[in-house]
Amino acid sequence: MTVETADVVVAGAGHNALIAAAYLARAGKSVLVVDARPIPGGGVATEEYLPGFFMDSCSTGHTIIQANPVIKDDSLGLVKDHGLAYVDPDPVARVAFPDGEQIGMHLDPQATYDEFARFSSRDADRYVEFLADWERAKVAFGRANNTPIGWGPSLDQLLDELPNGGTWRRRRALSAWDVIRHEFTEEHVQAFLFWEACQTFGSVDLPGSGVMPYSIMGGRQKRSWTIPLGGSGRLTDALVSVIEGHGGRIVCGTKVSQLLLDGGRCVGVESTDGRQFVGTEAVLSTIHVKHLVDMAPAEAWGEDFTYGVETYDIGIPLFAAFLVMNEVPTFRGLRPEDTAVSSGLALWPQDAIEQVRAIRDRKPVTGSAWTLVATPSLVDPSRAPEGKHTVKILVPCSHVPPYGAASWDDAKEQHADAIVDYVRTAIPNIDDSTVEARIVKSPLDIERGNPHMINGCAHGGDKGVPFSGPLRPVPGWASHAMPIPGLYQTGGTTHPGGSITGSPGRNAAMVMMRDLGLDFPG
Ligand SMILES: Cc1cc2nc3c(=O)[nH]c(=O)nc-3n(C[C@H](O)[C@H](O)[C@H](O)COP(=O)(O)OP(=O)(O)OC[C@H]3O[C@@H](n4cnc5c(N)ncnc54)[C@H](O)[C@@H]3O)c2cc1C
Incomplete structure (x- = not known):
């Protein structure tokens, strides 16, 4: 031995x-x-799926870690001595809605404001206050996240030091959807924030997810969907x-x-x-x-x-399709340069919530509650040969295969076809002439590739009230x-x-x- x-x-x-x-x-x-x-x-991990094409087999966006002293203060010298470099893509995001409308988000807060104002000037004004409120509270959340449980004051104690600590304590216990519909009234603005809040595959309709819209929008408005070069x-x-x-x-x-x-x-x-x-x-x-x-x-x-x-609760599984394209995936009526590295399609929040609930109930789900279309090669040419792009489509899905299929192995290509057809409703140039190769990963494949991602749940487990802070x-x-x-x-x-x-x-x-x-x- x-x-x-x-x-x-x-x-x-x-x-x-x-x-x-x-x-x-x-x-x-x-x-x-x-x-x-x-x-x-x-x-x-970044893997060369095809010669010259470097795909992130899982994560691409590293926004949250930017607030960790490991990156913020470069406490391990990863940036200074070990070649790590980040880029903050602009535009930050572009999302299409079921009625064909779209919203773009930009690093310039005024440009994001203008996009929201096309739908509701009241909500655009509210967004400015929303970000300002997060700026005042984020230090408490950052400190709590980057301190072991039981060391120093609890998050509630830190929040109590804020002038509106009670508001933040209530927000923590609400759902992301409760928070979004309390702050914003217009359905496209709501759907955009909801799409962003879904990015970490949390249960955005359950208590305990209420801070998500703030932390995600605050982080992205400052640093975009930060990605490592290479x-x-x-x-x-x-x-x-x-x-x-x-x-x-x-x-x-x-x-x-x-x-x-x-x-x-x-x-x-x-x-x-x-x-x-x-x-x-x-x-x-x-x-x-x-x-x-x-x-x-x-x-x-x-x-x-x-x-x-x-x-x-192990969380919500995901399904991924990796595409090699010879064009930038381009939104209907827009130019290639309007595509964001982090783009996608949103359902209306209530429809998305219905699907997420079905996934939690272990029902087969074939819809796309929210869809991410990530194209890192837009800002990082090292990912693909000149003129080509690496595209990753992500959707939440059930680990139970669709009705009629014995296993995800039998159903995954058909499911990917359906998702690509759906994405094409907003991004019409994703078709046989532009997609040169496709690799599909079902929840089963994701678990096979990493035993830490049980049933294809990649985010470590739900972060609702029973599974967060001292309970995790x-x-x-x-x-x-x-x-x-x-x-x-x-x-x-x-x-x-x-x-x-x-x-x-x-x-x-x-x-x-x-x-x-x-x-x-x-
Ligand atoms: C397709 C996809 C896209 C994603 N996109 C993003 C994104 O853009 N941004 C983001 O923030 N997150 C994203 N995620 C989620 C993110 O990748 C994970 O939440 C994160 O990697 C978790 O990190 P970790 O350190 O907890 O463990 P992991 O990255 O899961 O690593 C755990 C390691 O432990 C090993 N391991 C487990 N069991 C054993 C064992 N018995 N013996 C030996 N080794 C074992 C595994 O092989 C693995 O290497 C994505 C995930 C997927 C699948």
């Missing part, structure tokens, strides 16, 4: 785990990261460079199947091929908590923890230390959740470094 040893073993090489590993490696710990995928990064995977490359530069190792193609326990303490992990990876000081996991609990005996976790994991992933265990001594958890199942935020990774590093007697540098 092969046994490899390090101070800290990290199971899973998503960006959060890599951020934590990078902090630990820089602090002098030997780290050994083990991942099931052939390449590190999890949902932060592809999402450049963040991973930079993190790997820090880890390896400090002597850390990353072992890919190695799926962890169980935790190694010694005297009730977690001392390492074992992979499906029988190799053991021993962490003499600690083990950090980014394995989905639903899988993690099966990797040690039930009594090691305790009933409270097991109940919390059983009732944890399980009440009593929100601060990264797990019930088994020596074992820590990071990734999208921990506070503050999924997407490219880096916060679970940095927060986990803070907790582990304190427990290991190390100073956290910032």
Whole structure:
């Protein structure tokens, strides 16, 4: 049997785990990261799907992580020393509605104002106040997201320091849809904000999603849908460079199947091929908590923890179609330069909510509640040969295959055809003459590609009231230390959740470094 040893073993090489590993490696710990995928990064990967075409197999937009000190202060030197660079695309977004109307969003707030004002000057004025209100509150939310649970004041305490703290506490508990329809009255403006609020696949009709419209619109109005030059995977490359530069190792193609326990303490992990990876000081996991609990005996976790994991909501699955195009996907009646990197189609919010509810009820859903058409090659020529484009279409969908299909494997191409037909109603030049290749990923494919994305749910689990803050992933265990001594958890199942935020990774590093007697540098 092969046994490899390090101070800290990290199971899973998503960006959060890599951020934590990078902090630990820089602090002098030997780290050994083990991942099931052939390449590190999890949902932060850029792959050459066809020669010369570099596709982000999962994430493209890195807006939320811009507020994390890892990027804001470049605390790991990723930008300064390891080649990471970001671009803020302008226009920020373009969205078409069911009646054929469209709204464009721009980095110039006045230009966004003018777009909203075409539909309602009252709502355009309201948008200015909406952004100003978020500017005053965002520090509290940013601080709470980038601090481990239980360290410092709670989010509610931070909000109470604001003049309208009570309003923000109520907003937190409302749904995104409640907030949007309270602030805005015109249906296109409402649908635009709703489309933006859906971007992280949260349950925008459920309590607990109320801050989403503020945080997403605030972030995008300032920084757009920020994307890494060269592809999402450049963040991973930079993190790997820090880890390896400090002597850390990353072992890919190695799926962890169980935790190694010694005297009730977690001392390492074992992979499906029988190799053991021993962490003499600690083990950090980014394995989905639903899988993690099966990797040690039930009594090691305790009933409270097991109940919390059983009732944890894994979230909303997604479906993706990757296109290679020889033209810019261009909206009806507009010019190619009006297309935003983050474009798409919105339903009216009530219709979208109906579909999202059906998905949560595990019903087969064939509609497109909201549709993202992402074209990063518009601002980053390194993604495709000259004149060509990489386009990613994303929709929420059920992990249950459509009626009549035994598996998503049988239904995915037909489903992609239907989605492309729908997208063509707003972007007519996506057709056989412009699409040179297509790769389709159903929820099943997404899970096969990353065991952390169960049923194709890519955002770490729902972030509603039962699963956020001190309740994530399980009440009593929100601060990264797990019930088994020596074992820590990071990734999208921990506070503050999924997407490219880096916060679970940095927060986990803070907790582990304190427990290991190390100073956290910032
Ligand atoms: C198509 C698509 C588009 C997306 N677009 C965006 C976007 O534009 N912006 C955004 O913010 N987010 C986006 N996301 C979501 C985003 O990718 C994830 O929320 C994010 O990657 C989660 O990061 P993480 O660090 O929690 O873990 P992950 O990125 O999920 O990484 C977890 C890692 O752990 C490994 N692992 C799990 N179990 C085991 C095991 N048993 N043994 C070994 N290794 C294991 C996995 O192989 C994986 O590498 C998208 C996702 C998809 C699928």
